[in-house]
Amino acid sequence: MINKVSDSYKHHPLAFIIGPFLKMIEAIFDLLIPLVMKSVIDLSSYGSASLVPNVFSRKLAEFILLFGVWVPGEENFALNNALIGGVLILLMGIVGFISTMVTQYIAARTAVLVGKEVRQSLYEKSLSLSRIEKERIGENRLLTILNADSYQVQTGVLIYIRLIVRAPFIILGALAFSFVLDIKTGFIFLAIIPLILLIVFFIMNKSSKQYVKIQSELDHLSTKTSDTINGSKVIRAFNSSDSENISYEKLTSIYQQKAIRVSRLNALINPLTFAIVSIATLVVVLLGFKSATTESVSTIITEIAYLAQIFVTLVQLTNVILILTKAKVSSKRCNEVLSIKPSVTYDENSVTKQINNGEEILSFENVCLSYVNGGNNALDNISFRLNKGQSLGIIGGTGSGKSTIISLIERFFDSTSGIVRYKGENIKHYNLKSLRSEIGLASQKSVLFKGTIKSNLLMANKLASDEDIIDVLKDSEAYEFVSKYEDNINHIVNEDGSNYSGGQRQRLSIARALISHPEIIILDDSLSALDLLTDKKVRDNISKKYKGITKIIVSQRVATIKDCDLILVLSGGKLLMSGNHDSLMKSCPTYKEIFETQIRKENE
Amino acid sequence: MNAKKRFLSYILPHKKFIVLISLMVLIYVAAQISQPFLIGKALNQILISEENKFFILIGVCAGLLLFGIIADFIFEYFVGILTQKIIKQIRDDVYQKINSVSIETIHNKKHGDLLQLEIGDIENVMNGLFSVFKTLIEGLLAIVITIIMMFLVNWILALLVIILTPLSIIVSRFIAKSNHKYFKKQSELQSELNALSLETLSSNEVIQSLNFEDNAIASFGLQNENLRKEAKKAQFAASWVNPSTRLVNNTIYAFIGIAGIIMIYSLAVNETVTSLMAAVDLGILSSFLSYTTQYTKPFNEVSGVLSEYETAKYSFIRINNFLNENDDIDEGKNDVSEINTIEFKDMSFSYDKDKKLIEHFNQVIHKGNKVAIVGPTGAGKSTLINLLMRFYDPDEGEILFNGISGVTISKENLRKNFGMVLQETWIFNGTILDNVRYAKPEASDEEVIEACKKSHADTFIQTLPYGYKTVVSAKEGLSEGERQMLAIARVMLLNPDIVILDEATSNVDTHTEKLISDAFDKMLLGKTSIVIAHRLSTIRNADIILVLSNGQIVEQGNHESLMKKKGFYYSLYSSQFK
Incomplete structure (x- = not known):
């Protein structure tokens, strides 16, 4: 795993040198080709290399003559030179092509390797983050970084190796050659290069800012559509389809306006650059008119060729710079994730322990937790002790801190102050893998993963047989509906378990928590969607069949937790009172009130 | 077309x-x-x-x-x-x-x-x-x-x-x-990888608690390597x-x-x-x-x-x-208001024609009745609501409103009589004010706030950063219980003739639930209500209790008569004291 994107670059040092170098060969040839053509023309019109006026063209002409006579005969002098020149140009083209394709291959290979490494490291890091760390970055942002920014980094590498040398080299080279050929035209080129760059940059910069705005409009459309799909029943129930349609049309109108504004801006790039290059061409021609010789005409031909090349390459260069800028921003965002040091860490000297029934398995000593440094405490000074084989019930309203206690037991994050002890050890020093395998958790959201019922249960215990699976499904009262499927435990599970009802998901996730035969089973509000009868059956099954298991049950229903050995009554992150049902009925007014509204009244 | x-x-x-x-x-x-x-x-x-x-x-x-x-x-x-x-x-x-x-x-x-x-x-x-x-x-x-x-x-x-x-x-x-081919393959693999990372990262705590990180990383790695191979082909082809x-x-x-x-x-x-x-x-x-x-x-x-x-x-x-999908068929032309009777007449329905659900169901509901539907998960309780609201129509038999067959009443005219709070609440991207006002677009701010007070949502709304102007969305900003209170506020605002509550307070804590239930009692005086609830305490005083199991009405009556029967309801009810 890498800690910053640039570490991945360092794994491919040669690619970043050889790639651009090979590309340079093609660039040099590309620059030489118009010159070779010019020399051939000059040689033919002047009849001898020594008469060619321009030094550079003369040298090239002499070089062509070195190849000797291919077509004999004085009258075939031009034909001979043209053939040699033509073959030279073709050869340069082919050699340039081959060396470029090697670079392209190196670029593609290196880019995807870097992309893969960055993505993999991002994923590993993200998976290890705690909820607090995840919320600080933002879950959607995290996914964007993983999926989109890593791709931008990859594209950056690709373009860097391919074009970082070529584009500036061609532009500067063409500029240099034009000075060699004719100083005045050289100055024209010098003037138009920054001009075109400026225009293209200015417009692209502006339009990319507007693209961001369009993207956010598109997000609005997407949110609205998503809301509408989710709320299809409510929208129909309130008879508000028409007003929804009207408000959506308003959104699409805004989107349309902004999109048209961008296309107006983009529509400027082509005509403007086209205008500049055309004007430059005309000026070159007008300047050439003053000298009015054959020499000047052949120079003009060459200069126009360079102008075309500069134009194409400039557009390319602005693209390169834009892509590299984006990649730079993306790699910063990647680094932000990669550089996080997870708060929950594995301790090298961690321990694992076995304890007997009746010994203390879990204790909280003055535990506080605040999600934000110096912020309000989500848990305030919580203390309790639980022995192996006992059951713990936690009750309290929304936001009372019930699930936070569970997160501390599972070490999704660590307490801000105070000590959580597991089997007598500070939980931070207990082997994290063992801790989590000794605890079975059926969480509030009862998350299922795409696959089958079987694959979801195997996640908790790879070695479980089909019989084991059916057993725990029976214990969690899930087999009642699973057995109705033709494919039984191989029945498919869609993303998010969307093909199961809330109650079914809860029972499946309880089965998953049970299948590893944990020492502690935590049911974090995971019975809420079950009717009371099924709720009771599940709890009874666990007590009967998993002797000695420690149960931790979080619920808003008194009936679900009232039989527990120890009940914690929480409110606003504080422990109001703890004890068993009878003692709480006597001493805890809040508990008594909850009980009475839920049960006593019905018993009258 | x-x-x-x-x-x-x-x-x-x-x-x-x-x-x-x-x-x-x-x-x-x-x-x-x-x-x-x-x-x-x-x-x-x-x-x-x-x-x-x-x-x-x-x-x-x-x-x-x-x-x-x-x-x-x-x-x-x-x-x-x-x-x-x-x-x-x-x-x-x-x-x-x-x-x-x-x-x-x-x-x-x-x-x-x-x-x-x-x-x-x-x-x-x-x-x-x-x-x-x-x-x-x-x-x-x-x-x-x-x-x-x-x-x-x-x-x-x-x-x-x-x-x-x-x-x-x-x-x-x-x-x-060749570009097209490779890029298509690449984008398929990319979206598979996106789905995989979305699924695992959004529930990484579950992954952690199952000690499943190494497997998750390995399967991501496998997919990532596939993507790399295709991406290389695509990038090289394009170059x-x-x-x-x-x-x-x-x-x-x-x-x-x-x-x-x-x-x-x-x-x-x-x-x-x-x-x-x-x-x-x-x-x-x-x-x-x-x-x-x-x-x-x-x-x-x-x-x-x-x-x-x-x-x-x-x-x-x-x-x-x-x-080209067909529009929702609505051949109904009749209008209905001030519904005095709702009658299920020998009605049968199922979502899947191969699996029978509700069969030959008969029941009359009079104006002012409080009807409760109870039964285990998946018994078809919500299905009755779907049929009442005409989200679906019966396969056989009919539902009569004031003696008029439901399918002959236009959906719009029928639905205007109802207000409902569903199990899965719907909150859209907008302010709290907008979300509650959804039920009655012409309502003033004061009316909306009044409704929120009745549903006891006002208490938590006051603690939000911008109060009633706080922007909330489908996924962020509110707990499930708070979302339910907003959905209830909508119905309080609408004040419809018939109220449907499908597990409306399942995520609200007991104390608040009691307060809301008192507010409902006041509002529902003389109105018809249909309530689905797990917590049987909320429905004890219902006039009619329908006990469903596997789509069948196994028992019906009021609390006393059902308790005397010592049947399915009795066992459901007493399970909470055992």
């Missing part, structure tokens, strides 16, 4: 626009491509020192360019406008379709697919439209006009270029084809475009150069040959070399666009299929 017809129905209203765009692009391309020709002619005037002709030619060239530049701007800008106009129309149509198809249609489609249709597919069509209008038309025109110009300049060199043309076409077609274009260009450049020079210098000696072969001079050679450097560009652009066109076509077909 088939896709072609549908497409034309979007395009045809903009006929004039399209004519104008075509005219502009013609001017632009003609101006651009005549430039090397005119400059070549002008260069010849330098050689023979014809000053006037030279300046005339340069003047014509400059004038044409000016027209060209303006035409180019209008062309590109108008293509943008046209594309956006068409896209808005399609997008609005799809959205309206979402609102007009039956609940069943939406239920059978995946949420993501529908969203993809409205966002991704339409973006594809947009890109396709833009490219076709812009690049395809421009590119094809450029090729045709270039060929014409070359023939005007010198037919022999032009023929030479034509002979070399297949080279450009073959190369660019080959590249575009052939520019070098091959340059190679083809250079080849044509060399051939034309050689041929041109030979024609000028070697053959010029022989006058008969020269007149036969059409004269070549330096000016002509210059124009020709300019043409050849530009010649292959449109080929690449056109073949590049072809794959975008394919993608757009595929997306448009999907959109068209959705637009």
